[in-house]
Amino acid sequence: MSTVPLLSDEDLSPAARAVFDDIRKTRNTDFVNNFWRALANDPVLLKRTWDSVKEVMAPGALDPLVKELIYVAVSATNNCEYCIRSHTASARAKGMTDAMLMELLAVVGMANETNRLANGLQVPVDEAFR
Amino acid sequence: MSTVPLLSDEDLSPAARAVFDDIRKTRNTDFVNNFWRALANDPVLLKRTWDSVKEVMAPGALDPLVKELIYVAVSATNNCEYCIRSHTASARAKGMTDAMLMELLAVVGMANETNRLANGLQVPVDEAFR
Amino acid sequence: MSTVPLLSDEDLSPAARAVFDDIRKTRNTDFVNNFWRALANDPVLLKRTWDSVKEVMAPGALDPLVKELIYVAVSATNNCEYCIRSHTASARAKGMTDAMLMELLAVVGMANETNRLANGLQVPVDEAFR
Amino acid sequence: MSTVPLLSDEDLSPAARAVFDDIRKTRNTDFVNNFWRALANDPVLLKRTWDSVKEVMAPGALDPLVKELIYVAVSATNNCEYCIRSHTASARAKGMTDAMLMELLAVVGMANETNRLANGLQVPVDEAFR
Amino acid sequence: MSTVPLLSDEDLSPAARAVFDDIRKTRNTDFVNNFWRALANDPVLLKRTWDSVKEVMAPGALDPLVKELIYVAVSATNNCEYCIRSHTASARAKGMTDAMLMELLAVVGMANETNRLANGLQVPVDEAFR
Amino acid sequence: MSTVPLLSDEDLSPAARAVFDDIRKTRNTDFVNNFWRALANDPVLLKRTWDSVKEVMAPGALDPLVKELIYVAVSATNNCEYCIRSHTASARAKGMTDAMLMELLAVVGMANETNRLANGLQVPVDEAFR
Structure with a gap:
C-alpha cells in the first residue's frame, strides 16, 4: 500500500x-x-x-531510447524499485535488448565504482578537464 | 591534494x-x-x-558516446566532481554537443525527482511491469 | 526477517x-x-x-511536526522504507494532512532534481551566497 | 567554471x-x-x-520557510554545495535563525543515521505503519 | 522476479x-x-x-572479515537489500558475531549522521587534515 | 566559509x-x-x-582502526570531503598504511558497483540468505 x-x-x-x-x-x-x-x-x-x-x-538532441537508458541508470543508482521496473519496461518497449540492458548496468556499476575511488582518494581535477 | x-x-x-x-x-x-x-x-x-x-x-550493444552519457548521468547523481568533469570532457570528445548535455541533465534531474516521488509515496509496482 | x-x-x-x-x-x-x-x-x-x-x-526552535516532515524528506531521499512509513505515520499523528504530504514530496522531488542540475553542470557558487 | x-x-x-x-x-x-x-x-x-x-x-499547505528548510535538508543529504548555500541563504531571508538551522541539521543527521540502522538491520515494517 | x-x-x-x-x-x-x-x-x-x-x-593488507564488514557498511549506506543480506551472511560465515554487527552499524549510522552535519554546515577542511 | x-x-x-x-x-x-x-x-x-x-x-567488539576504516568507507560512498579527510587522517594515526587505504577503497568501489548491479537487475534475495 x-x-x-x-x-x-x-x-x-x-x-x-x-x-x-x-x-x-x-x-x-x-x-x-x-x-x-x-x-x-x-x-x-x-x-x-x-x-x-x-x-x-x-525526441530531441537525444533519442527517446537513450533517454530511457539514462532513466534506468539513475534509478539503479538511487535504488528506486518502481522506477527501475517501469523504465526498464519502457526501454524494452522502445527496443532495448537484454544485451543492451546488461551493458547499460555494466557502465552504471563501473561509474559507481570509480566515483568512489575518485572521491575516496580525493583526486584533484586535472587542468585539462576544466 | x-x-x-x-x-x-x-x-x-x-x-x-x-x-x-x-x-x-x-x-x-x-x-x-x-x-x-x-x-x-x-x-x-x-x-x-x-x-x-x-x-x-x-563499442558493443551500446555505442561509446551513449556509454559516456550514462557515465555522466551516474556521476551527476552521485556528485563526483572528478568524474563529472572527466567524463563530460570524454563525451564532448566523442561528439556530445551542449544541447545533448543539457537534455542529458534534464533527464537526470527528472529521474532523480520522480525516484523520490515514487519512493516517498511508496507506490506499489504495477503487475504490468513485473 | x-x-x-x-x-x-x-x-x-x-x-x-x-x-x-x-x-x-x-x-x-x-x-x-x-x-x-x-x-x-x-x-x-x-x-x-x-x-x-x-x-x-x-519542541525547540522548530516545532515537532516540521521535524517529522524533515525526517520524511530525508528518508524519501535515501529510500528507507521503514523510516518513510514510520515517520509518515508519526507526521500524520501530529497533524500532517494529505495535502501537506503531497506538497512536502513535491519539494523533495524538486530539490533532488535541482541538486543534480547544479552538480551536473558544476555551477559555481555565487559570491552573494557565501 | x-x-x-x-x-x-x-x-x-x-x-x-x-x-x-x-x-x-x-x-x-x-x-x-x-x-x-x-x-x-x-x-x-x-x-x-x-x-x-x-x-x-x-505558499500552500506548507509555508515557504518550511519549504526552504526541506530544501536544505535534501541538499545536505545529497551534498549539493550550490543548493546548500543558495537555499540556506533563502531560508535565512525568510526568517531562519542560527538556532533553527542547527536544529534542522540535527534532524537531518539523525534521520540519515536511523535510515542506515533500519536498512542495515533489514527491520520489517510494523503492521501498524502500513 | x-x-x-x-x-x-x-x-x-x-x-x-x-x-x-x-x-x-x-x-x-x-x-x-x-x-x-x-x-x-x-x-x-x-x-x-x-x-x-x-x-x-x-586476504591482503586487510583481512577478509574486515573486508566483509566494509561491504556491509557500504551496502547499508546505499540500501541494497540483496547485498546487505548476502554480505551479512558472508561476514557471519567468517566469524562476525551479533555484537560485531551491531557495532558495525553503529559506526555506519554515526558516519552517515556526521557526513550530513559537515556537509550541511559546509565546514571547511582544517589545514591539519590536508 | x-x-x-x-x-x-x-x-x-x-x-x-x-x-x-x-x-x-x-x-x-x-x-x-x-x-x-x-x-x-x-x-x-x-x-x-x-x-x-x-x-x-x-574499543569494543571491533577495534578502533577497523572502525575508522568503516568511517572512511561510508564517507567515500557519500562523498563527504571533510569526513574523508579527517577520518583518513585518524585512520593513519591509528596505523593505516597506504596499502590498507588502497585495499579499503577497492572494496568500497566494488561494493558500490555490485550494489547497482543487484538493484538494477532487481535480483531476488536467495532463501539461503534470509
Missing part, C-alpha cells in the same frame, strides 16, 4: 481527469500506472510532473 | 608502468590523468580498473 | 528493558515498534539512539 | 530573456544567480525549471 | 559455465546464488565481476 | 567549553578541529555528537 490512496478513475477530480485523458491519448492505451494514481491526490503536482516528463522524454 | 601521492612517471613500479604504457597506446596520447596516478599506488587495483574501464566502455 | 532477532519483551536485558519502559512512558502507549526491538540487541546503541531521538525531535 | 557557459544578459536568447525578466520581477531584484545562467543554455529547461520552482515553493 | 532471467545451470553458455565452475571450486560448494545467475546473461560481465570480487576480497 | 560561524575558544558558551575541555583531554592535544567549532553554535548538539562519537569509536 502506498502512503496516500491510489485513485481509481471514479475518484479523480476534473483536473486530474484531464491529465489522465492526456496520458491515455499520448500513450495510446487505456492503462494508467500506479505512479500517476498516487500523484492524482495533488492535481497540480500531477499535471506539472506529467507535462515535464512528456517534454523531457520527447 | 589527494590522500595518497599522485605518482609521476619516475615513481611508477614496473607493473604500474605497464598499465600507463597501455593507457597511452590505447588513447594515443602521452597525457595520463590524475585518477590513474592516484591508483598507481596499488598496481593491482590500477590494472584491474583500467582493464575493466577499457572493456566496459568499448 | 531482520538480520538480528527482533527481541520480545521477555528477551530484553535489564538495560534494554529500562529503555523500553521510557519509550512506553514517553509515548503513552504499550506498543514498541520493530526498530527498537532490533536495536535492543545492543542496549548501549538502543539507549543512545532513543535518548538522541527524544532530544532531537522535542 | 561550470561545464557549460554561464550566460550574461547579452548572451540570452529571447526565450531565456523572458524567463530572466520573470525571475527579476518575481524576486524584486536585478540579481540573477549562476544556476539560472547555466540553465539559460537550454531555454526550455530554464523555463520549465523556473516555473516549477515558483509553483512548488509558493 | 529480476528484470533478466535467472539462468539455471542448463541455460549457461560455455563461458558462463566456466565461471560457475570456478565459483563452485573456490567456495567449495555447489550452491551458486542468484546474483551470478542474473549476471550470467552477459558472460563477459559475469567473468569480470567474479574475477574482480575474488581478487578484491582475498 | 561555513554557513554558521566557526567559534573560537573565546566565543564558547560554558556548555560548549566543557565539551571542548573533554575533547582536548580525551585526545591529549590542544587542537580542536573545525567540525566541533561549527557544532559549538548548538551546545546540546555539540555535546550529544561528541559523546556519541566517543562511545561509538571506542
Whole structure:
C-alpha cells in the first residue's frame, strides 16, 4: 500500500481527469500506472510532473531510447524499485535488448565504482578537464 | 591534494608502468590523468580498473558516446566532481554537443525527482511491469 | 526477517528493558515498534539512539511536526522504507494532512532534481551566497 | 567554471530573456544567480525549471520557510554545495535563525543515521505503519 | 522476479559455465546464488565481476572479515537489500558475531549522521587534515 | 566559509567549553578541529555528537582502526570531503598504511558497483540468505 490512496478513475477530480485523458491519448492505451494514481491526490503536482516528463522524454538532441537508458541508470543508482521496473519496461518497449540492458548496468556499476575511488582518494581535477 | 601521492612517471613500479604504457597506446596520447596516478599506488587495483574501464566502455550493444552519457548521468547523481568533469570532457570528445548535455541533465534531474516521488509515496509496482 | 532477532519483551536485558519502559512512558502507549526491538540487541546503541531521538525531535526552535516532515524528506531521499512509513505515520499523528504530504514530496522531488542540475553542470557558487 | 557557459544578459536568447525578466520581477531584484545562467543554455529547461520552482515553493499547505528548510535538508543529504548555500541563504531571508538551522541539521543527521540502522538491520515494517 | 532471467545451470553458455565452475571450486560448494545467475546473461560481465570480487576480497593488507564488514557498511549506506543480506551472511560465515554487527552499524549510522552535519554546515577542511 | 560561524575558544558558551575541555583531554592535544567549532553554535548538539562519537569509536567488539576504516568507507560512498579527510587522517594515526587505504577503497568501489548491479537487475534475495 502506498502512503496516500491510489485513485481509481471514479475518484479523480476534473483536473486530474484531464491529465489522465492526456496520458491515455499520448500513450495510446487505456492503462494508467500506479505512479500517476498516487500523484492524482495533488492535481497540480500531477499535471506539472506529467507535462515535464512528456517534454523531457520527447525526441530531441537525444533519442527517446537513450533517454530511457539514462532513466534506468539513475534509478539503479538511487535504488528506486518502481522506477527501475517501469523504465526498464519502457526501454524494452522502445527496443532495448537484454544485451543492451546488461551493458547499460555494466557502465552504471563501473561509474559507481570509480566515483568512489575518485572521491575516496580525493583526486584533484586535472587542468585539462576544466 | 589527494590522500595518497599522485605518482609521476619516475615513481611508477614496473607493473604500474605497464598499465600507463597501455593507457597511452590505447588513447594515443602521452597525457595520463590524475585518477590513474592516484591508483598507481596499488598496481593491482590500477590494472584491474583500467582493464575493466577499457572493456566496459568499448563499442558493443551500446555505442561509446551513449556509454559516456550514462557515465555522466551516474556521476551527476552521485556528485563526483572528478568524474563529472572527466567524463563530460570524454563525451564532448566523442561528439556530445551542449544541447545533448543539457537534455542529458534534464533527464537526470527528472529521474532523480520522480525516484523520490515514487519512493516517498511508496507506490506499489504495477503487475504490468513485473 | 531482520538480520538480528527482533527481541520480545521477555528477551530484553535489564538495560534494554529500562529503555523500553521510557519509550512506553514517553509515548503513552504499550506498543514498541520493530526498530527498537532490533536495536535492543545492543542496549548501549538502543539507549543512545532513543535518548538522541527524544532530544532531537522535542519542541525547540522548530516545532515537532516540521521535524517529522524533515525526517520524511530525508528518508524519501535515501529510500528507507521503514523510516518513510514510520515517520509518515508519526507526521500524520501530529497533524500532517494529505495535502501537506503531497506538497512536502513535491519539494523533495524538486530539490533532488535541482541538486543534480547544479552538480551536473558544476555551477559555481555565487559570491552573494557565501 | 561550470561545464557549460554561464550566460550574461547579452548572451540570452529571447526565450531565456523572458524567463530572466520573470525571475527579476518575481524576486524584486536585478540579481540573477549562476544556476539560472547555466540553465539559460537550454531555454526550455530554464523555463520549465523556473516555473516549477515558483509553483512548488509558493505558499500552500506548507509555508515557504518550511519549504526552504526541506530544501536544505535534501541538499545536505545529497551534498549539493550550490543548493546548500543558495537555499540556506533563502531560508535565512525568510526568517531562519542560527538556532533553527542547527536544529534542522540535527534532524537531518539523525534521520540519515536511523535510515542506515533500519536498512542495515533489514527491520520489517510494523503492521501498524502500513 | 529480476528484470533478466535467472539462468539455471542448463541455460549457461560455455563461458558462463566456466565461471560457475570456478565459483563452485573456490567456495567449495555447489550452491551458486542468484546474483551470478542474473549476471550470467552477459558472460563477459559475469567473468569480470567474479574475477574482480575474488581478487578484491582475498586476504591482503586487510583481512577478509574486515573486508566483509566494509561491504556491509557500504551496502547499508546505499540500501541494497540483496547485498546487505548476502554480505551479512558472508561476514557471519567468517566469524562476525551479533555484537560485531551491531557495532558495525553503529559506526555506519554515526558516519552517515556526521557526513550530513559537515556537509550541511559546509565546514571547511582544517589545514591539519590536508 | 561555513554557513554558521566557526567559534573560537573565546566565543564558547560554558556548555560548549566543557565539551571542548573533554575533547582536548580525551585526545591529549590542544587542537580542536573545525567540525566541533561549527557544532559549538548548538551546545546540546555539540555535546550529544561528541559523546556519541566517543562511545561509538571506542574499543569494543571491533577495534578502533577497523572502525575508522568503516568511517572512511561510508564517507567515500557519500562523498563527504571533510569526513574523508579527517577520518583518513585518524585512520593513519591509528596505523593505516597506504596499502590498507588502497585495499579499503577497492572494496568500497566494488561494493558500490555490485550494489547497482543487484538493484538494477532487481535480483531476488536467495532463501539461503534470509
